[in-house]
Amino acid sequence: MNIIIDVKEQELNIEVKVCGEIDAYTAPKLKERIYSYSEKQSIKMVVDLSDVNYMDSTGLGVFVGVFKNIRANNGELKLINLSDRLKRLFEITGLADIIDITSKIEGGI
Template identity: 70%
Template sequence: MNISIDVKEKDLLAEVSVQGEIDAYTAPKLRSTIFPLSEKDGVQMVVDLSGVNYMDSTGLGVFVGVFKNVKANNGQFKIVGLTERLQRLFEITGLADIIDINSQIEGGVQ
């Protein structure tokens, strides 16, 4: 169960690239890394999950919490690089209707 999280910040843009598995063991590390970014007023956060090969409900919970915090701080939140499996996970849970997700990596927040 490994996870690698790379964060690049420039002004209010926070680009996060995640690789590995997001589960009950790795989700706390993910949350502690990206949650502080979501507290910045007006942050534009883009999370690239193209390197994630597995995610469970714990991971979804992290993204819901971060999404809510970004919105509460007048920011924008986007998830890109979803595999078909992860895309389906977001769709089944209804999160695809709430969170801006895109299977293609476009870069930047729209």
């Protein structure tokens, strides 16, 4: 499965729309596309996962790394429009307690 990553940057606000599956094959592409933004000071990144129907532990690892970098640089990360399945994945791993996630936001980003 392929992955499509659309990034819109407006000063310190980064909007990311991910479509497809995030797995061992596609996670490196996601990391390559968004990781550099996480190294900037005080960014606010919103990642729309409404069109992601599958994610495995490698995908979680990308978001943990991005989250840690953003937090270390006084920024914010928010994951929005998670399916119930993705939300459950973040909950059972305990990541829902540290990363700001929202199940559904009408209209996306």
